[in-house]
Amino acid sequence: MSSTSTEVRTRPAATKRRRRRSVRRLTGRDKVVVALLLGIPLLLDLIFVWLPALATVLLSFTKWTGVGGIHLKSCTTAGTLPGLPQPGCVYGVQNYSQAFNSAITPDFWPAVRHNMLWLLVFIVIATPLGMLFAVILDRGIRGSRVYQSILFLPVMLSLALIGIIWELIYAPNLGLINTVIGHNKNSNLIDWLGNPRLNLWAVLAEATWRQAGYVMVLYLAGLKAVDPALKEAAEIDGANSWQTFWRVVFPVLRPINVVILVVTVIESLRAFDLVYITGGGNPVKGLELLSVLVTQNIVGETQRIGFGSTLGVVLLVISLVPISIFLYQVFRREEKK
Amino acid sequence: MADIAPAPTEGTEGTGVRSGVLGALSRRSMLMGIGGATAAATLAACSSDKKSGTSSSASGSGSSGGAVGGSISFGSNYSDAAPKGAFKALTDQATAKTGVKVSINTVDHNTFQNNISAYLQGTPNDLATWFAGYRLQFFAAQGLLEPIDDVWEKIGPNFSDAVKNLSKGVDGHYYLVPIYNYPWVVFYNKSVFASKGYKVPTTWDEFTALAKQMQSDGLVPLAFAEKDGWPALGTFDILNLRINGFDYHTQLMQHKVPWTDKGVTAVFDHWRELMPYLQKGANGRIWEDAAKALENKQAGMMFQGSNQVAANYTAAHLADLDFFPYPAINEQWGQDFMDAPADGFMMPKKGKNKDAAKAVLEYIGTGEAESTYLKTDQWDVGVANGLIAPSYNAIQKKSVAAIGACKNVSQFMDRDSVPDMATAMIKLIQGFIDNPSTGTVSSLQSSAESQAKTIFS
Numbered sequence: 001m002s003s004t005s006t007e008v009r010t011r012p013a014a015t016k017r018r019r020r021r022s023v024r025r026l027t028g029r030d031k032v033v034v035a036l037l038l039g040i041p042l043l044l045d046l047i048f049v050w051l052p053a054l055a056t057v058l059l060s061f062t063k064w065t066g067v068g069g070i071h072l073k074s075c076t077t078a079g080t081l082p083g084l085p086q087p088g089c090v091y092g093v094q095n096y097s098q099a100f101n102s103a104i105t106p107d108f109w110p111a112v113r114h115n116m117l118w119l120l121v122f123i124v125i126a127t128p129l130g131m132l133f134a135v136i137l138d139r140g141i142r143g144s145r146v147y148q149s150i151l152f153l154p155v156m157l158s159l160a161l162i163g164i165i166w167e168l169i170y171a172p173n174l175g176l177i178n179t180v181i182g183h184n185k186n187s188n189l190i191d192w193l194g195n196p197r198l199n200l201w202a203v204l205a206e207a208t209w210r211q212a213g214y215v216m217v218l219y220l221a222g223l224k225a226v227d228p229a230l231k232e233a234a235e236i237d238g239a240n241s242w243q244t245f246w247r248v249v250f251p252v253l254r255p256i257n258v259v260i261l262v263v264t265v266i267e268s269l270r271a272f273d274l275v276y277i278t279g280g281g282n283p284v285k286g287l288e289l290l291s292v293l294v295t296q297n298i299v300g301e302t303q304r305i306g307f308g309s310t311l312g313v314v315l316l317v318i319s320l321v322p323i324s325i326f327l328y329q330v331f332r333r334e335e336k337k
Numbered sequence: 338m339a340d341i342a343p344a345p346t347e348g349t350e351g352t353g354v355r356s357g358v359l360g361a362l363s364r365r366s367m368l369m370g371i372g373g374a375t376a377a378a379t380l381a382a383c384s385s386d387k388k389s390g391t392s393s394s395a396s397g398s399g400s401s402g403g404a405v406g407g408s409i410s411f412g413s414n415y416s417d418a419a420p421k422g423a424f425k426a427l428t429d430q431a432t433a434k435t436g437v438k439v440s441i442n443t444v445d446h447n448t449f450q451n452n453i454s455a456y457l458q459g460t461p462n463d464l465a466t467w468f469a470g471y472r473l474q475f476f477a478a479q480g481l482l483e484p485i486d487d488v489w490e491k492i493g494p495n496f497s498d499a500v501k502n503l504s505k506g507v508d509g510h511y512y513l514v515p516i517y518n519y520p521w522v523v524f525y526n527k528s529v530f531a532s533k534g535y536k537v538p539t540t541w542d543e544f545t546a547l548a549k550q551m552q553s554d555g556l557v558p559l560a561f562a563e564k565d566g567w568p569a570l571g572t573f574d575i576l577n578l579r580i581n582g583f584d585y586h587t588q589l590m591q592h593k594v595p596w597t598d599k600g601v602t603a604v605f606d607h608w609r610e611l612m613p614y615l616q617k618g619a620n621g622r623i624w625e626d627a628a629k630a631l632e633n634k635q636a637g638m639m640f641q642g643s644n645q646v647a648a649n650y651t652a653a654h655l656a657d658l659d660f661f662p663y664p665a666i667n668e669q670w671g672q673d674f675m676d677a678p679a680d681g682f683m684m685p686k687k688g689k690n691k692d693a694a695k696a697v698l699e700y701i702g703t704g705e706a707e708s709t710y711l712k713t714d715q716w717d718v719g720v721a722n723g724l725i726a727p728s729y730n731a732i733q734k735k736s737v738a739a740i741g742a743c744k745n746v747s748q749f750m751d752r753d754s755v756p757d758m759a760t761a762m763i764k765l766i767q768g769f770i771d772n773p774s775t776g777t778v779s780s781l782q783s784s785a786e787s788q789a790k791t792i793f794s
Contacts, residue, residue, distance in 0.1 A: 065454070066455070067454050067458065067481065098791055103783070104790075104791050105788075106788075170621065171622070172617075172618035172621050172622050173618075173630065174626060186557045186616060187617070189617055189618045191618035193620075193621040194563070194620025194767075195618075196620075196768065199620075199621070279566070280623075282564075282565055282566030283566060283760055283763050284767065285620070285764050296760065300450075300451050300756060301453050301454070301472070301756050304757060
């Protein structure tokens with residue numbers, strides 16, 4: 001949310017130009033302060049983001065259970081103990097070929113597919129829904145604060161609570177939906193969270209329930225910042241409210257739209273929590289996601305850290321695409337100013 | 338103590354795309370070096386800090402005679418209220434008998450298990466709770482556990498050979514002192530069987546006929562749940578033990594028999610025969626709800642561990658609960674085997690106060706200690722020879738007899754095999770439950786085999 005307000009605030013271009021000129025006038029002490037203020041976050045970024053990311057890439061070429069060190073020997077020559085995993089060794093690109101091989105890793109391609117579907121549902125359903133909520137609330141209907149709180153509540157609830165809420169709704173015999181529609185007998189029950197053809201949609205309904213509230217708040221903030229004079233002018237020119245929104249307000253909201261697009265892409269790539277809570281940490285057929293696969297391989301008693309890292313690298317590469325596009329857009333726009 | 342839960346929650350609440358990757362990464366970098374020590378120390382928590390002063394003095398005192406003195410820290414995953422209380426009673430009694438002060442460091446059991454390798458490599462407690470089976474051998478073989486053969490020299494006579502085998506690593510040394518186990522059997526309500534005139538089945542034909550009868554009487558023959566992932570593995574285990582026997586099962590778990598073997602096909606063929614009688618929608622049901630269906634008498638039977646079914650029953654209905662061992666399928670094996678997972682205690686190699694820890698283990702390896710633990714536990718049974726704790730209820734007394742009647746007991750698929758293999762099987766079995774066709778079975782078997790090849794390579 002803070003990003004929205006800065007987006008809106010940074011629009012005046014004049015301040016920017018002035019700042020750039022002032023850089024040349026820095027004293028020695030200013031330079032130290034600037035170096036410190038930039039250096040510390042940069043260092044933190046390097047240590048906590050880039051170093052581990054680099055380590056992941058390196059680990060993705062190894063086979064390691066997390067016990068003992070990693071020997072810089074090829075796994076083919078490292079030898080094996082019967083019934084036990086090899087000590088850490090260099091595995092080359094084997095992890096990658098195993099990940100992409102659907103016989104050895106049956107979950108990988110479904111996970112990619114589900115992440116894409118997640119993105120699609122967020123763009124086609126959750127975001128427009130949140131936008132609709134925001135526009136309606138922005139018209140100042142009575143009790144809009146109450147509605148706003150209700151719609152935003154899912155974003156604030158803790159995961160454990162969300163898990164319980166939806167368990168109560170979807171449970172096969174005792175759940176709300178099946179009880180209301182009378183499908184809670186053994187002969188006709190609908191297995192919302194277990195049926196591999198249904199459960200992803202059931203979880204997507206949960207995710208939409210949460211995402212729409214999030215998008216709504218972002219849009220509300222944006223709508224509040226729109227100059228009412230624009231709307232009045234449009235009205236005087238004879239535009240109806242549909243035209244006013246799409247021809248006048250929506251284009252003004254462009255910075256918000258970019259932020260929301262990025263948030264949507266990021267949320268769908270890092271989709272994890274709802275699925276994890278649905279399965280209680282256990283694997284569930286039909287709910288494969290890349291993030292869940294990474295967790296399954298890396299967190300646990302016996303870890304396949306090399307293989308999990310490989311999946312992490314795949315996720316990282318996929319994530320880099322929208323991030324790069326976004327950053328490119330942002331920087332280009334700032335340069336233009 | 339603030340962030341005792343590691344990667345999973347980190348991943349869920351972190352910001353940005355990286356969180357999934359990074360949640361995992363931070364954990365990994367922890368393992369890699371300096372960080373590893375601090376991370377494990379978080380797990381080991383306050384207790385290990387507190388006692389570090391006393392440990393050196395105590396280790397010199399030796400284990401001769403009764404009172405050893407000193408103090409140890411005990412890592413525990415008994416995080417639910419009931420076992421936590423029972424465990425407290427046990428360690429209090431151990432302190433009274435041995436003079437060793439025990440400070441308990443309880444960690445949520447999932448967290449404990451997920452962190453076990455970092456824990457054992459970092460600064461573990463002097464003793465820790467763990468499981469018998471491959472899960473023990475896996476860590477023992479990697480040199481993370483202390484062999485406790487000298488403890489077993491003293492407590493050996495208290496246990497049967499079967500229990501002794503459970504406590505050994507692949508190298509033949511002892512690494513575990515077990516405390517209790519529990520049987521996986523078919524539960525039913527006595528009142529339902531009495532009112533409908535059902536008889537306890539001992540063969541497969543009787544079993545399926547009874548299930549059919551229950552179905553026509555309007556009961557769900559077998560309550561069944563698989564949302565938790567592991568419960569259906571129990572059904573696989575018992576069918577495999579009944580059809581193919583104990584040795585075959587063990588070899589399959591360690592991938593010495595391929596998953597494409599026709600013995601595995603036979604298991605799923607029998608399971609398909611049973612499918613119409615199992616409660617529908619199992620993939621979306623937690624086992625507690627299945628147990629509830631049995632308790633509410635909507636279901637006729639349920640196959641699961643007494644540690645779950647009996648523990649989930651309300652006290653008022655517990656007297657009505659009874660069980661029988663899974664019916665025989667192959668005459669050659671009869672009802673000779675079952676899953677009876679055992680829990681116990683191990684000694685991390687990096688623990689500090691080993692003499693005092695061994696004294697505590699020597700006490701825990703007695704029937705008396707087991708009785709102390711089981712005083713408030715109404716579903717598990719002790720593993721000491723012929724132990725009938727005074728607090729046992731009818732289910733527990735029958736459990737002792739049922740486990741005693743077995744020629745061999747297995748632990749459970751996720752304890753007898755690599756956990757990764759169990760995870761792979763969970764997914765495949767969920768697919769089978771969703772669509773129990775011959776096509777599913779053959780693709781399941783080939784998928785299991787190709788996954789096993791990489792997991793066991």
